[in-house]
Amino acid sequence: MYPEEYLYSREHEWVKVDGEIAVVGITEFAQTELGEVVFVELPDVGQLFDANDEVGTIESVKAVAEFYTPVAGEIVEINEIIVESPEMLNDDPHQDGWLIRVRYSSESDLAELMDAAAYEKFIEGEE
Amino acid sequence: MTAEPTLERTPLADLHREAGARMVPFAGWEMPVQYRGVIDEHRAVRERAGLFDVSHMGEIRVRGPRAEAALQRLTPNDVAKLTPGRAHYSGLLTERGTYVDDLLVYRLASDDFLLVVNAANRSGDLAWVQDRIGGEVEVVDESDRWALLALQGPRAAEILAPLTDVDLGSLRYYGFARGAVDGLSGIVSRTGYTGEDGFELYLPSEAAAPVWRRLLETGADHGLEPAGLGARDTLRLEAGMALYGHEIDDTTTPWEAGLGWVVKLDSGDFVGREALARQKEKGPERKLVGFEVVGRGIARDGHGVLVGGEEAGRVTSGTWSPTLEKALGMAYLPVATSETGREIELEVRGRRLPGVVADLPFYRRPR
Numbered sequence: 001m002y003p004e005e006y007l008y009s010r011e012h013e014w015v016k017v018d019g020e021i022a023v024v025g026i027t028e029f030a031q032t033e034l035g036e037v038v039f040v041e042l043p044d045v046g047q048l049f050d051a052n053d054e055v056g057t058i059e060s061v062k063a064v065a066e067f068y069t070p071v072a073g074e075i076v077e078i079n080e081i082i083v084e085s086p087e088m089l090n091d092d093p094h095q096d097g098w099l100i101r102v103r104y105s106s107e108s109d110l111a112e113l114m115d116a117a118a119y120e121k122f123i124e125g126e127e
Numbered sequence: 128m129t130a131e132p133t134l135e136r137t138p139l140a141d142l143h144r145e146a147g148a149r150m151v152p153f154a155g156w157e158m159p160v161q162y163r164g165v166i167d168e169h170r171a172v173r174e175r176a177g178l179f180d181v182s183h184m185g186e187i188r189v190r191g192p193r194a195e196a197a198l199q200r201l202t203p204n205d206v207a208k209l210t211p212g213r214a215h216y217s218g219l220l221t222e223r224g225t226y227v228d229d230l231l232v233y234r235l236a237s238d239d240f241l242l243v244v245n246a247a248n249r250s251g252d253l254a255w256v257q258d259r260i261g262g263e264v265e266v267v268d269e270s271d272r273w274a275l276l277a278l279q280g281p282r283a284a285e286i287l288a289p290l291t292d293v294d295l296g297s298l299r300y301y302g303f304a305r306g307a308v309d310g311l312s313g314i315v316s317r318t319g320y321t322g323e324d325g326f327e328l329y330l331p332s333e334a335a336a337p338v339w340r341r342l343l344e345t346g347a348d349h350g351l352e353p354a355g356l357g358a359r360d361t362l363r364l365e366a367g368m369a370l371y372g373h374e375i376d377d378t379t380t381p382w383e384a385g386l387g388w389v390v391k392l393d394s395g396d397f398v399g400r401e402a403l404a405r406q407k408e409k410g411p412e413r414k415l416v417g418f419e420v421v422g423r424g425i426a427r428d429g430h431g432v433l434v435g436g437e438e439a440g441r442v443t444s445g446t447w448s449p450t451l452e453k454a455l456g457m458a459y460l461p462v463a464t465s466e467t468g469r470e471i472e473l474e475v476r477g478r479r480l481p482g483v484v485a486d487l488p489f490y491r492r493p494r
């Protein structure tokens with residue numbers, strides 16, 4: 001369910017490190033909790049953020065959730081397709097449903113995150 | 128997310144869990160908010176049929192030779208016009224003409240009525256009714272006795288017909304009949320809260336689970352599926368129906384809420400009549416309107432509404448509409464700036480989304 005090569009935050013984001021870029025999305029657990037996503041709001045390319053800054057919102061029929069970047073850095077790309085087809089976030093949160101690509105500025109942010117096994121344990125406590 | 132252990136549970140709570148429902152606390156009850164997903168369930172009701180557990184609703188029995196006169200004084204609609212076998216929509220109002228609750232009044236027999244009230248207001252309503260008419264009629268809280276299933280959607284009648292001895296063809300909107308559903312006796316009422324044709328089935332608690340199972344089993348061929356409170360909310364919102372605590376509460380009157388049709392000023396004196404007569408003469412200052420969001424985002428309960436850049440009102444309910452595929456909602460606006468087509472702004476988390484005042488209801492079923 002939760003890819004081994006990803007890292008996970010307590011706010012239910014996942015991070016896939018690809019060289020100097022971190023790809024960020026929300027987890028299967030988060031999309032299930034939210035229900036059907038109807039709007040996704042993402043930051044602008046070029047914006048700079050600190051770790052755990054709010055960078056966007058994800059809105060479902062019943063609720064709205066803020067979305068945070070687990071790593072500090074510059075937004076280098078956003079997933080435009082998800083803005084047009086937000087339901088993809090429910091269908092494939094860990095792959096095609098990625099949200100932002102960040103040129104991260106510090107390895108230490110990554111050290112704060114959980115691996116898949118730790119995250120799975122973490123969400124057991126949330127359920 | 129586990130529900131609080133102190134929550135009340137309907138007779139169907141275990142079945143909901145087995146069906147994979149997400150259970151949430153609602154008005155002191157543990158209720159299914161969704162099974163497959165709000166949008167799918169919503170569309171099932173619009174296109175085929177959905178089955179809701181609404182057993183959390185409260186039922187108050189009012190009986191006695193003076194029951195008609197007592198309810199006539201307690202509620203704004205005309206109880207004298209209600210014949211046995213008919214129900215109507217009404218309210219409990221304060222002396223200011225504002226809502227204590229909205230409710231359905233069923234006339235079971237000439238001196239026997241059932242009031243169906245919101246779960247959140249059940250104990251308050253009971254005390255309200257007892258204090259005002261308890262001296263002349265028998266008032267009994269029967270909420271624990273009754274389970275309530277709502278079978279809603281264009282195929283509801285064909286799903287229910289083979290399972291009941293009630294002649295559904297002769298049951299008009301807001302008509303009801305005592306009868307059996309799958310051999311278990313209850314009340315079949317042609318009412319609902321979705322904007323579709325459908326039925327509400329009042330059943331003894333112990334009959335709820337077998338009837339629920341049987342309906343889903345035999346209704347599967349017609350595309351029936353269980354639907355949760357999430358879809359119930361989006362359906363009633365599209366149909367422009369008020370929800371207590373949102374569109375109506377103890378600060379709003381029927382005139383303001385667009386529910387003036389429940390007020391029969393010529394049905395004798397009733398609680399709130401004087402205030403309502405006065406407000407009618409003067410004209411209410413604000414009214415409930417529908418709106419559509421033009422930009423991306425959903426304006427929800429409590430968000431501000433701006434007219435000409437100035438704060439003018441508040442959103443009472445807002446959602447994504449699965450039928451219209453856009454964000455819409457209801458809000459109070461000053462009457463002078465409430466006409467359909469007026470451009471407004473909605474204050475959503477520090478941003479201003481453009482919107483437009485729209486006619487209610489958003490959805491009317493094709494006939």
